[in-house]
Amino acid sequence: MEPEEQNRMPVIGEPAPEFEALTTHGPLKLSDFKGKWVILFSHPADFTPVCTTEFIAFTDIADELARLNVQLIGLSIDSVHSHLAWVRSIKEKMGVEIPFPVIADLDMKVARRYGMIHGKEGTTATIRAVFFIDERGILRAMIYYPASNGRSMPEILRLIKALQTSDVHGVATPANWQPGDKVVVPAPKTPAEIERRLKEGYECKDWYLCFKQI
Template sequence: MLNLGDTMPNIKADSTIGPIELFDYFGSNWGILFSHPKDFTPVCTTELGRLAQLAESFEKRGVKIVGLSVDTVQDHKEWTKDIEAYAKAPVKFPLLADPNGDIARSLGLLDKDSADTLTVRGVFIVSPNRKIRATICYPTSAGRNFDEILRVVDSLQFTDARPDTVTPVGWKSGDEVIVKPGCPSTADTKVLQVPSGKEYLRFTK
């Protein structure tokens, strides 16, 4: 599987909206490429349904989304009707066809423990410079939390704009952030006193 800091490959494939070249599709935006094990399966339907419900939230953050599995375009299109019926929301993002598993294999997304050709539940968050900024990989048995992926996007975009900060556990937009070690305190910095006496827990608005 690709690592943080790697350049995302410029994937070319057929999709539910026609042929796609990944870099053209992402344009100057942030991008998310996610994989799901298989069309017409229950956990995947709930996942893509939630992602359909969150589509406008990702759009507001300038994030383009594309999905991938070892299925055909026709299967994707038929399955999309089930997703929309479940989620009561339109599927606005394209799904890439990868019937031979070539793309999934090149990205390290095939489930090696499965007797079938299944893709794991992988996520690549890609910045506008095509660098992979975050990766998530779940087994086929556990559905992901796309609200958490949205939160990670918020954190990445915020800390890119404020490189003197990092975000603490469970951080959400509007919460206090941490002053990064080695960076100077600001006027409203609060230092948490700890038994070690080290002043490394510095919070700011």
């Protein structure tokens, strides 16, 4: 196997692996979306029940993601013809028109660059992976699911909003954070910062854990 085709695990904080691929919307490259966030997600196979529910669910949040400057891109190792037939079937049988491109990755080049092929989950299918790529092309987060379990769209929305909030305001978000909740102020790094932090009017549980409303 050539090095570029090996199954790799991408690294958070590094540039997302570039790719050029044929999709249901024509050829595209990851770099085409510089300036936009990208959510790249894989599904095990076309015409499968859990994947169908997920495509409908991703469609339900597509408009909200677009308002957040996010481009959705799907992927599996099926052909473009199979993708098109499946998308058409979802529209005809379930009344849902899929608005995002779906990558045809028959040679598994994109899947392997993103570590989507996990042997024990089946060597001929991608697992359910989700990659959050920011407007600079940096991989910011990733979530992996087994083939047997569908993804939570509220969590995908929550995480993209949390990432964007951290970028805009220079803060972190606590466990179970939702938009409108208090955020975490970055912890001080010196004794002087500790003393200053305790006088800045934040809601502090201790010197290292302070919250504020944005």
